[in-house]
Amino acid sequence: MRVFWTVVARELVRFIRSWQLVLVVLYAFTMEVYIAGSGIELKPRNVAIGYVDESGGGLSQKLLHYFHEPEFLPPVAFHSQAALSQAVFDKEIILGLIFDEDFERTFRKNKHATLNVLLDATAASQAYTTLSYLSNIVLNFSDTAFSVELVTHKLFNENANNATFMALTELLSITTMLSVILTAVVFVKEKEDGTWDIMLLMPVDAKSIILAKSFSQVIIVMIGIVISVGFVVFGAFDTPIHGSFFAFLVLAFFYAFTGAGIGLFVAAVAKDVMQVAQLSVVIMLPLIFLSGAWTPIYAMHPWLQTLSLLSPLRYFIEGTESIFFRGTPVLELYPYFLGVFSVGSILYVIGFRKIGHLF
Amino acid sequence: MRLVVRDVSVFHKNRLGIAHANFEANEGEIVGFIGADGAGKSSLIHAIAGVIACKGEIVFDNHTYRSCKEAEPLKARIGLMPQGIGLVLYDMLTVSEHLRFFADIHDLVQNEAFETYKTRLLQMAGLEKFQDRQAGKLSGGMMQKLSLICTLLHRPKLLLLDEPTTGVDPLSRIELWEILEEIRRSEGTICLISTAYMQEAAKMDKILLFDEQKIIAQGTSEALLQTVESLCYDPGTPCVEPCIKTLQTLYTLTPLASKSTQTPTLEALFFVNALKNDKTMPPIVLSDKEKSDFDGDVLMDAKGLTKRFGTFVANDNVDITLKKGEILGLLGANGAGKTTFIKMLLGLYPIDGGELRLLGKTIQTPQDRQALKASIGYVSQHFALYNDMSVQENLLYFASMRGLPSETAKERIKRYAQELGFENYLNALPPELPLGINQRFSLASALLHEPVILFLDEPTSGVDAIARAQFWELLKCLKEKWKIAILITTHYMSEAEFCDRVVLMRQGAKIADDTIEGFYAKHPQAHTFEEIFLEYFR
Numbered sequence: 001m002r003v004f005w006t007v008v009a010r011e012l013v014r015f016i017r018s019w020q021l022v023l024v025v026l027y028a029f030t031m032e033v034y035i036a037g038s039g040i041e042l043k044p045r046n047v048a049i050g051y052v053d054e055s056g057g058g059l060s061q062k063l064l065h066y067f068h069e070p071e072f073l074p075p076v077a078f079h080s081q082a083a084l085s086q087a088v089f090d091k092e093i094i095l096g097l098i099f100d101e102d103f104e105r106t107f108r109k110n111k112h113a114t115l116n117v118l119l120d121a122t123a124a125s126q127a128y129t130t131l132s133y134l135s136n137i138v139l140n141f142s143d144t145a146f147s148v149e150l151v152t153h154k155l156f157n158e159n160a161n162n163a164t165f166m167a168l169t170e171l172l173s174i175t176t177m178l179s180v181i182l183t184a185v186v187f188v189k190e191k192e193d194g195t196w197d198i199m200l201l202m203p204v205d206a207k208s209i210i211l212a213k214s215f216s217q218v219i220i221v222m223i224g225i226v227i228s229v230g231f232v233v234f235g236a237f238d239t240p241i242h243g244s245f246f247a248f249l250v251l252a253f254f255y256a257f258t259g260a261g262i263g264l265f266v267a268a269v270a271k272d273v274m275q276v277a278q279l280s281v282v283i284m285l286p287l288i289f290l291s292g293a294w295t296p297i298y299a300m301h302p303w304l305q306t307l308s309l310l311s312p313l314r315y316f317i318e319g320t321e322s323i324f325f326r327g328t329p330v331l332e333l334y335p336y337f338l339g340v341f342s343v344g345s346i347l348y349v350i351g352f353r354k355i356g357h358l359f
Numbered sequence: 360m361r362l363v364v365r366d367v368s369v370f371h372k373n374r375l376g377i378a379h380a381n382f383e384a385n386e387g388e389i390v391g392f393i394g395a396d397g398a399g400k401s402s403l404i405h406a407i408a409g410v411i412a413c414k415g416e417i418v419f420d421n422h423t424y425r426s427c428k429e430a431e432p433l434k435a436r437i438g439l440m441p442q443g444i445g446l447v448l449y450d451m452l453t454v455s456e457h458l459r460f461f462a463d464i465h466d467l468v469q470n471e472a473f474e475t476y477k478t479r480l481l482q483m484a485g486l487e488k489f490q491d492r493q494a495g496k497l498s499g500g501m502m503q504k505l506s507l508i509c510t511l512l513h514r515p516k517l518l519l520l521d522e523p524t525t526g527v528d529p530l531s532r533i534e535l536w537e538i539l540e541e542i543r544r545s546e547g548t549i550c551l552i553s554t555a556y557m558q559e560a561a562k563m564d565k566i567l568l569f570d571e572q573k574i575i576a577q578g579t580s581e582a583l584l585q586t587v588e589s590l591c592y593d594p595g596t597p598c599v600e601p602c603i604k605t606l607q608t609l610y611t612l613t614p615l616a617s618k619s620t621q622t623p624t625l626e627a628l629f630f631v632n633a634l635k636n637d638k639t640m641p642p643i644v645l646s647d648k649e650k651s652d653f654d655g656d657v658l659m660d661a662k663g664l665t666k667r668f669g670t671f672v673a674n675d676n677v678d679i680t681l682k683k684g685e686i687l688g689l690l691g692a693n694g695a696g697k698t699t700f701i702k703m704l705l706g707l708y709p710i711d712g713g714e715l716r717l718l719g720k721t722i723q724t725p726q727d728r729q730a731l732k733a734s735i736g737y738v739s740q741h742f743a744l745y746n747d748m749s750v751q752e753n754l755l756y757f758a759s760m761r762g763l764p765s766e767t768a769k770e771r772i773k774r775y776a777q778e779l780g781f782e783n784y785l786n787a788l789p790p791e792l793p794l795g796i797n798q799r800f801s802l803a804s805a806l807l808h809e810p811v812i813l814f815l816d817e818p819t820s821g822v823d824a825i826a827r828a829q830f831w832e833l834l835k836c837l838k839e840k841w842k843i844a845i846l847i848t849t850h851y852m853s854e855a856e857f858c859d860r861v862v863l864m865r866q867g868a869k870i871a872d873d874t875i876e877g878f879y880a881k882h883p884q885a886h887t888f889e890e891i892f893l894e895y896f897r
Binding site for chain 2: 003014017193195197200
């Protein structure tokens, strides 16, 4: 036991002494999470609109009034369709509206007017949400007999606030990344510095060294998570938590060990820190893709959905969401704990064995 | 064709590489740079090769330069072979592909004259039979010869070789020198060669001695030796300070009355320089060890040890015995299987065949290997220790890993620090230490648990002459006071003479095992151990 704590203490001291690493970890857990939360915007914002109005004003101007800041920039008038097309081509305008000469006349007569829309579909999500705004606006003008009013009840995320969700997802991805890389690096550093043999020469059971080294990095990741949740998730984004915070910490602890297991595997294969970086990316990307962090699992191809059962991050994300947003009672969280724990322990044992062969 | 170096200084960012170097070399001369690692040899070589900017000026063939840009027009006439075996080679290319590649990047006209020259180079290097072999599958010596002929392919008039012979087997070393001798005679090339081996000085026309970023002496080998002839005495001679005593020689600044029987070596110049600058290392004392001795005489006994990696046999049936109070030298070229063998003895590799007995007990299970690890000490090449922890923290960590009670550990660390003279450095980080002090503290970390056997893997490579001499004194002290068995590998042949017994290894097998006296008795015509060593490789 003394050996275990000696190694843990040493690794923590070494971590604190390498201030660059401390900075990177702090940055990842704070700024990175904050930027992901506040930076990624799915609603239209500052969308540039251009129009050509040959209808003589009136209805067209009324329509254009609905496009206002902050979602849209003030619409810009163009003299010809050619000029508008060119502006869309040059990425100056995302949405171009063309009001024909007889647009208003037709509208008044038989109410079947046509409004031509040029859409820069490369900014796909912004363009399509803008389009749905436009349809809503146009719908208001047409007196249809079909009148159904939608009354929405937003569940779990009452303000439909995207930031909290993005920030939390990013925190979980960062946890994955750092638990893998930090763990791999503490072993590979020994290879690089030539202290590997010295470490092996200690008359100490290899298991306690491996366990202690990965445990020390799990501690660092846990501290990072607490800082991140405290300052960014709760502090900056004011995310509500409906479930048990303690349950989240336990889940995160298991998950950090899962990452450490992958890190052990990487460390066994990599020769230097450079290779750790390369290998970690190759291993982590599918893990994150399959977790539902970027695409909801139900939207995936069926066999990808099956594969996603293997990604421990999937259980971690779903579990964390349930704790934060749904407020699921602790006992009902067992599928997520079971998922993280079973996939995690399999990965840890594989990594442990792989690096154990080098001892 | 002449090379003149005037007041050249090189800085790597803010760190001094070499200060105020001055020397000249004429057509066809071989100039040797001799000194320890970090003494400034490589910095000067790089400045002359025009790959690093410098202060002062370098004149070659009436063209003056001090930066990479100014040296550009001369590059076609300069050949540089950097330090490290096979560094300029590509593992997957064959020998003939290398020659074609180097001809192409130098944009050489590949006419008949070129072909003749190429064939001649191949013959000199003894590589004409291996033209289709990939460089990665050549031995270290062959790789080094291939690097040399690739560097010679564009017929440089100024050839710069940075430690071309370090770690190369002795036969290839001789062949490398033969190629150089031939080239400088037929092509009139100026050759600048750095080396850590004093013995190679005899083959050089002029020698520059490097110490602490300065050239401390230069001239022919004979002239240099003459300057120190009257300053070297037998170790027993009484002497007033200042003087330095090593196992073989006593160095002083003022000639003594008694007659000297010593023939000085170039190392003497380093000692005299140290005396002049009043920088001697702290002395070493050693108190008795606390643990009681093992009763038997044979500490470790290995019979028929074999190690295989796949189909490759790294060690084949090696026998070795380590007796109490004995220094055993393990000698062999790079790739001879020394490291694999030591790793087996250390318990790092499982043994594939044969039997290893430690303190009369056979090592079989992994538990046995743990016991093995507990009774040996090990100092690796480059004194690998944790660079982000202070000397004191390093030692405490190792003590704790070895399961020493913390009181005992603190007490021993304090004692070693006093006795081995690194007391003032206890709070420094290892990279800040002078190499010689680093070496002592590495040794201290290997001695904390009072092992019965000490393994030292090239502990003296790159360390300057003085630190090396003191290190050997310390080993002798350990052997006498602690009756410890020491197994040491080295590529300084002169150090073999300090060992009690020497084992020679070649291609994974033991080819000789005898006492130093025994070796000399078997080879009465040999003057130095290097000559004996060569006998076994011919």
